[in-house]
Amino acid sequence: MNNQGQQEKIAVVTGSSSGIGFETSLLLSRNGVYTYATMRNLNKSQQINDVAEKENLPLKVLQLDVTDDKSVKDAIRQVKDESSRIDVLINNAGYDVMGAVEDISIEEFKSQFETNLFGVIRVTKEVLPIMRNQRAGNIINISSVG
Numbered sequence: 001m002n003n004q005g006q007q008e009k010i011a012v013v014t015g016s017s018s019g020i021g022f023e024t025s026l027l028l029s030r031n032g033v034y035t036y037a038t039m040r041n042l043n044k045s046q047q048i049n050d051v052a053e054k055e056n057l058p059l060k061v062l063q064l065d066v067t068d069d070k071s072v073k074d075a076i077r078q079v080k081d082e083s084s085r086i087d088v089l090i091n092n093a094g095y096d097v098m099g100a101v102e103d104i105s106i107e108e109f110k111s112q113f114e115t116n117l118f119g120v121i122r123v124t125k126e127v128l129p130i131m132r133n134q135r136a137g138n139i140i141n142i143s144s145v146g
């Protein structure tokens with residue numbers, strides 16, 4: 001419950017250490033959504049934690065590497081245990097591979113798919129049963145025209 005006695009909305013954002021994920025996590029929490037700002041490397045959490053603390057935002061950083069089954073399961077289980085629901089999932093974690101096709105190895109392409117495609121599926125598979133159970137929820141996938 002928030003301090004108006006209403007059911008607090010809960011969001012999970014992947015890739016919150018920088019860029020769109022960082023800003024989206026802050027935007028959601030500034031608008032009163034309790035936001036789990038997840039990132040694979042907690043050593044990058046200081047900046048968002050500093051802002052959240054300074055502005056007294058409803059934001060918590062959790063470790064979540066979208067390429068790691070256990071990390072995804074542990075993070076989503078923690079959200080469920082603490083908050084009992086997930087209203088919004090923002091699949092943001094991802095990266096660009098720049099260059100000509102002949103200069104990029106198959107391994108580099110496969111790694112990108114492991115994050116940008118299978119990472120989205122991995123996190124969504126953990127979150128969907130929670131949303132189905134509550135019969136509501138929004139999933140936003142940050143993609144690319146490329």
Ligand SMILES: NC(=O)c1ccc[n+]([C@@H]2O[C@H](COP(=O)([O-])OP(=O)(O)OC[C@H]3O[C@@H](n4cnc5c(N)ncnc54)[C@H](OP(=O)(O)O)[C@@H]3O)[C@@H](O)[C@H]2O)c1
Nearest residue numbers: 015016017018019020040065066067092093094095143144
């Ligand atoms: N900005 C653009 O113009 C643009 C254009 C097209 C698509 N996009 C897409 O928008 C999304 C955000 O991009 P951005 O511009 O904000 O780039 P960014 O600042 O590089 O942010 C990418 C985020 O994804 C995280 N990430 C990468 N691999 C991960 C993994 N295995 N598990 C968890 N997190 C991981 C990064 O974490 P680390 O800090 O640990 O690396 C970082 O937090 C990406 O999916 C990107 O493909 C952006």
